[in-house]
Amino acid sequence: MADDPIALFSFTDYSLLEKPNWIGLDNFRDLFRDRFFYNSLKVTFLYVLTSVPLRLAAALFIAMLLAKNIRGMSFYRTLVYLPSLIGGSLAVAVLWRNIFGVDGFVNAVAGWFGIAPKNWIGLPETALGTLVLLSVWQFGSAMIIFLAGLKQIPKELYEASSVDGANKFRQFFHVTLPMLSPVMLFNLVMGVIGSFQMFTSAFIITEGGPINSTEVYALYLYDKAFANLEMGYASALAWILLVIVALATTINFVASKYWVFYETEGGGGR
Template sequence: MITADTTRKKGLGAGRLFTLFKRKRISDENNLAGFLYISPWLVGFLLLTVWPIVQSFYLSFTDYPLLRDPEWVGLDNYSRIFGEDTLFIKSLGVTFAYVLFSVPLKLFFSLMVAILLNREIRGISFYRTMVYVPSLIGGSVAVAVLWKNMFGIDGYVNHLLGWFGITGIGWISNPQTALGTLILLSTWQFGSTMIIFLAGLKQIPRDLYESSGVDGASKIRQFFHITLPMLSPVMFFNLVLGMIGSFQMFNSAFIITGGGPANSTYTYALMLYDKAFKNFEMGYASALAWFLLFVIALLSAANFYASKYWVFYESEGGRK
């Protein structure tokens, strides 16, 4: 028997169902609007990022001299990398040396400058801006040309050293010092890393320093037992990004030294460029690019694995 109470319940069920359909329709409309707003970026990402990546992976298994259709050669390009190309080992060694020295130096100087600028003194905003300015133009061609002129035989650096009786140093023409000038340029471009360190320093509670100061901890002890552990996630972030960027270093070597002298600054990215756009070996260059991706991914994974031993996350109670 259908009672008023049953009808009332059915009415409530129908009303709830209508409400759910209405909410779903509104949600679908919002999702559609969201996709429409991001569609320019999504189309660009698919056409300019995903598709070239897929294409380069295919081309890495082909012989593609650019002026004719690619020809499938299987693993020949990869066997050539490890078996025939003598410049491969040289460029990889130069790149590893660059990463090994430039990344720690950049992290060290950016952290030291961030600590100096983490003070409430008059004009501190101006000082922070001045320190950050080189990073705005640090990767430009103009700065690379300026750096080349500074460290040339008749450059500003030798002119300054001439006041002390030191002359004739070929900073970029000597195989022993050429890579050092590129590392120095990378270290000078520490502004972005410094800003990230500065933001991390701002997040460290001041009471930790005050309470440790009351207990008699020195500034050095506070640095190693408070600043570094609390700043370790930021340091890890800068380390991974710095390592990835250093492996892809191209502009400085291309403009300042051209890979010389005696291939002492012939980085991996520069060799990849030569194979692709000078020798028109697009298939082989694609294989080189994918090997570089593998190396970066492997080292990044190693950093993530090692991070559990030295990166402290406050929300997780720390890691040991």
């Protein structure tokens, strides 16, 4: 078994310290009886379903603000993008843990308004929310792509809609969003893929706690592989993650024909 492809490790009992022992589908059978596996799936899906829409909304909102032609806009764009340059680093994760700690900045600000301090990271009902906020704060990459998309929308469309009596609100929903829909699809797909693989924030900030409330899938996989040395089991987990991400991506592309507008096709779904 030592010379077998890495892809076959999911069918073995392998601890890194000994030669792999072929056990067939036992890892997958054990996996679907593992309550911690289901918990990691639940936490991960909750994280994806909250962080991705909020991050896209924040990115689009900031992109629209930065699309205006005012003096010094290049400086503002650089300033807004900076968090995304350092957002995935260990230092930022440690900083975030301190900000939301009992003696952190968030509680200090809350104290100004007479609100009692709260252990945001230590409570199951709020710990995952701190990770979601960190993800939303790292909107820079999606924002840059939205900004490029906004620059490509012909001004004539806004002028024509204005002549027809459309206000800013209607222009946003009938001009901006349809024209940005291909860009939005790209950001959505990339955001979903990245969120399913989220690891550093959960590992550094909460370590999967409290009570496994932030033990996302990648962190659970890491624990099985390197803490418990169950490399075969971790390989099976990795294959399941691959299937989930592939299915999510396929669903996004299939559903896109109903809402993504391609100018050359005359509209979404056609």
